[in-house]
Amino acid sequence: MRTRFTGRHAKFAIAATAALLAATPSSSQTVSDNAVPQAGLNIPEQLTIFGEDNPNVRRATAIVNGDIITGTDVSQRLALIVTANGGTVSKEEEDRLRLQVLRNLIDETLQIQEAEANEITISQAEIDQTFNQVVQQNFRRDLNSIEPYLRRNGSSTYTLKQQIKGELAWSRLLRRNIQPFINVGDEEVNAIIERLNASKGTTEYRIGEIYMSAAPEAAEQVASNMRQILDQIRQGGSFVAYARQFSEASTAVTGGDLGWVRPVQLPQSLADAAAQMQIGQVVGPVQVPGGFSILYLIDQRQILTADPRNAVLSLKQLAIGFPPGTTEAQATSRAAEFATATQNIKGCGAANEIAANIGASVVDNDQVRLKDLPGPLQSTIANLQIGQASQPFGSVTDGVRVLILCGRDDPQTATAPSFDKIMSDLENERINKRAQIYLRDLRRDAIIEYN
Structure with missing residues (x-):
């Protein structure tokens, strides 16, 4: 169990920038959009903006408390994002991403500076270790x-390692300056365990989230930005990569993963959206208090109830291929013969002999989790009895195969998270809320010069 609101530590004032993006450049602009004034700022509804306000003429460089963020830094970080998301974005999307990247780099610089001021040093070995993991998981490439x-x-390995350095430095700073002052009582943990037991059998979700804050006057522009991100993800972009770069929630460092949450832990709009989603689906932007979210439903399960999809299966696969030039009609005829032969299999003991008779290859696997199979196959295999074969599946290109269920180990009854796990989650929630305030104060005190 993880608590939903783990602290929105914003990656910079996106609302203000969104408002600038929405403005039409002119030497004198009159605005009358009936926007609600910010509390305490006494901003009139009727106002005039004097001078040019064109973000396109600003150079994407800055000096943050004396540390320079160059145009190369911005370009290489932008290229890293584009590469991680398929390698192509529109010119309009690239311009929007560039503005966001600069905000991210400013925050990253402030975090590294504060860590160094507290005599926190991140070793090259630590950076390299995390770098190796990211390369394998996000880019599917070897180090060479x-x-x-x-x-x-x-882009370059330097810009990726610099991002990793910022994340590690900020995490260690929070552990030193905030974590020791966080207290969670035993009675709080016991109360959560009681609520979990009372909720047994109800649904909980594992959700990924990309969150962006939005002041009322900038809501439309922020929502538009998020729709563009959603389009990129649906076209094959990496949800994890976009979350790491652009989510303003503290879960950005974990690719937006909120962990397992119950509907009551979510804002009502997110709970309603999650209840309508299918596993693997991405939706948004969903309006939440203070901004918008893009949701990714990673998985779902019943609280304290064994998930039948965690069953471990022993499977035998029989497969046939088609030689080049095989027509659809020929493949269909051959597949029908294959189906007839395999449906007559009486247990896995007879499978090898039948496979030899029909020229099929055989593969055994005794450690397959039902939930790891493709979605369309899960329900089919779940309903098989020991020794039965599935219906044939495949294509002319990939060949046709069947799966025979040789054994099944059903999962044990689920239990509540341990006392220590729940206490750790509560501590992390409070640390992340303090982190939001910490970063806000760093921004407020920073001296930032734009070139």
């Missing part, structure tokens, strides 16, 4: 090929 790969795409 990642540097030339990133350079061909306009």
Whole structure:
């Protein structure tokens, strides 16, 4: 169990920038959009903006408390994002991403500066260890090929390692300056365990989230930005990569993963959206208090109830292929013969002999989780009895195969998270809320010069 609101530590004032993006450049602009004034700022509804307000003429460089963020830094970080999301974005999307990247780099610089001021040093070995994990998980490449790969795409290993350094430094700073002052009582943990037991059998969700804050006057522009992100993800972009770069929630460092949450832990709009989603679906932007979210439903389960999809299966696969030039009609005829032969299998003991008779290959696997199979196959295999074969599936290109269920180990009854796990989650929630305030104060005190 993880608590929903783990602290929105914003990656910069997106609302203000969104408002600037929405403005039409002119030497004198009159605005009358009936926007609600910010509390305490006494901003009139009727106002005039004097001078040019065109973000396109600003250079994407800054000096943050004396540390320079160069145009190369911005370009390489932008290229890293584009590369991680398929390698192509529109010019309009690229311009929007560039503005967001600069905000991210400013926050990252402030975090590293504060860590250094507190004599926190991140060793090169720590950076390299995390770097190796990210390369394998996010880029699916080995360490020898990642540097030339990133350079061909306009980025570098330096910019990825710098991002990792910022995340590690900020995390260690929070552990030193905030975590020791966080207290969670035993009675709080016991109360959560009681609520979990009372909720047994109800649904909980594992959700990924990209959150962006939005003041009322900038809501339309922020929502538009998020729709563009959603389009990129639906076209094959990495949800995790976009969450790491652009989510203003503290869960950005984990790719937006909120962990397992119950509907009561979510804002009502998110709970309603999650209840309508299918596993693997991405929706948004969903309006929440203070901004908008894009949701990704990673998984769902019943609280304290064994998930039948966690059953471990022993499977035998029989497969046939088709030689080049096989027509659809020929493949269909061959597949029908294959189906007839395999449906007559009486247990896994007879499968090898039948496979030899029909020229099929055989593969055994005794450690397959039902939930790891493709969605369309899960319900089919779940309903098989021991020794039965599935209906044939495949294509002319990939061949046709069947799966025979040789054994099944059903999951044990689920239990509540441990006392220590719940206490750790509560501590992390409070640390992240303090982190939001900490970063806000760093921004407020920073001296930032734009070139």
